[in-house]
Amino acid sequence: MTPAPGSQAHSSMTATENATDAPRQGSQPLLQVSNLKVSFKTDEGQVQAVRGISFDVREGETVAIVGESGSGKSVTNLAMMGLIPQPPGRVDSGTALFQGRDLLKMSDRELQTIRGRHVSMIFQDPMTALNPLMTIEQQMTEMTRLHLSLTKKEAAARAVDMLGLVGITSPEKRLRDYPHQFSGGMRQRVMIAMALSCEPELLIADEPTTALDVTIQAQIMDLLADLQERKGTAIVLITHDLGVVAGVADRVLVMYAGRIVEKANVNDLFASPRHPYTLGLLGSLPRFDTDRHEKLLAIPGGPPDMSEPILGCSFSPRCDFVQPVCHREDPTLQLKAEPTGAANLPVVQPHLAACHVEVPT
């Protein structure tokens, strides 16, 4: 994954972002993404899917990336892992330092020593992510034999342990089964077992429970939280479901039209959203504790066409708080509030939002 030549010139962040971006905590970040830009060539022209985003992930924490379809949340992570087909995709600029090494500059071979070993991914659809022609054993041992140089026997024993860990009963027997012999929830457990079998430092979970029913979703989220506690794995959770975010995340990044528009600790984000888009998202959700039949505060209109250049703030056409400046100047992330309850948090995240306006809280 080599960025396009000449793109380095653009990779420095704006001053505002640099000054307030870094969460204040001692430890070195495990993953540090800076000014990542990704575009795709389409019939409609060059689509700017990710338009310069920066974030980091520390050991043992859960960072949620929230956004609607097309906001760039999945592309961000696929780009980091070298999983974007190029062409039509292209990483235009940016760095993604994992333990100090830039994932975006690594060759495919180097990336292969990272993927699955140090950084694992689980996807929304566990059926397409598993090979239907291979038994669970073949798929689970492939990785541990490769990365950890285990013998066939050791790898099988480890696979049994992992399946047990994710709550699959009689794992010795199930190891010989094919993916179609598992239900959706069980397949997602297999995916998690597989993703964690090399004890990666970072797990990227892309909509891990979206295809599952709520009762199964609850089981899977519990399982992830439990494994994180035991193994200290950092988790990047990509989702559109604010309910899931509220339950498990430490910090939240809200994405809109290829940018991060708000960054905050989970409690701060839900208690006092500082970006009108986040405010709109929360207002759009029917909830158990609001009046039934009350009109939902839907956000009017739809997301912008990303193949056209966006002038000013990308959210301005849908925004209730829009000012003349919003149509001219694209706001960068700026400090909106100090975090609350910082003492109990693994990482202290100042409350940032990319907005010219002060949203009433």
Next chain:
Amino acid sequence: MNAAQTTHTSTEGSGSTTAEPPLLRVNDLKVHFPFRRGSLFNPEQGLIRAVDGVSFDIAKGETLGLVGESGCGKSTTARAIINLVHPTSGDVQVDGKSIAGLSDKEMLPYRRRVQMVFQDPFASLNPRMTVGGIIGEPLTVHKLASGKDRQLEVLRLMELVGLNPRFLNRYPHEFSGGQRQRIGIARALAVQPDLILCDEPVSALDVSIQAQIINLMMDLQQRLGVAYLFIAHDLAVVRHIATRVGVMYLGRIAELGTAEELYADPKHPYTEALLSAVPVPDPTIAANRRRIVLQGEVPSPDKHYPGCSFADRCPIVVDRCRTDRPGLPDRSHAAACWERDDPPEV
């Protein structure tokens, strides 16, 4: 759209006790799909009981929500109501007239009364037809309008659902998911139906767009008095839009009640577990609430349970649950559970 004639008349209670027949009555509806299993030389007849004895009424102008996890039979129920799949047994009545087993031709007048909106706004619109053609087609099929009248009616419908009439000659692929769902709703409304069966109408949409469509549907109901059967797996959405709610599990209704009662005071242990598992968009509540984690997975509907089909996962199961099947008591808030209600045996 004769709004004046279709005002809310009987939205109270379940409607089952009123003298006038309800708009829709579904009585002991069963949809079974036979399939072959076993080896080639030793075949066995298997049976999937997708819908296995479902009964409910829908009154004029009300919304009955139907919730449940995948495979519980909620979509099949809707499809069976308008004969898109043929019911194995049971009865479906519109205004007291049975429509089960009617031929397609005989069904036509009822298709005008009962319309459907589908989950996938990408698959349910003909890509070769313009928006005007799609919305106008039911008008032609039911011989309601033609020529200039038809055109005017289509434009009126587009405005009604919040579509810019300028887009009349555009094709579905030029629209976003939310707009496509508006087209689907306009098409359903074209024949001025009394009831729209909505099968997961908002689950393919992003939250901000989902809210627009929910608001639109509630607004249309208020203006036109149309009733909805609203099928969804999202319990918060259903609570918001429905007057009454039925919770389905493995082809049967486990609990039925008004939205207020059912959400505030769930009777069936499955409803309890389901409600407790819904993620709440509030970190403080999420951290403090008690969740009932069900053991195991939704069992396969090809298995026959002599007793309650939830017994294997039920936290309050007693011996009787494994042998006797609980039915749904005929009350405004009722649960098919031996422990929490006094159900009839079926």
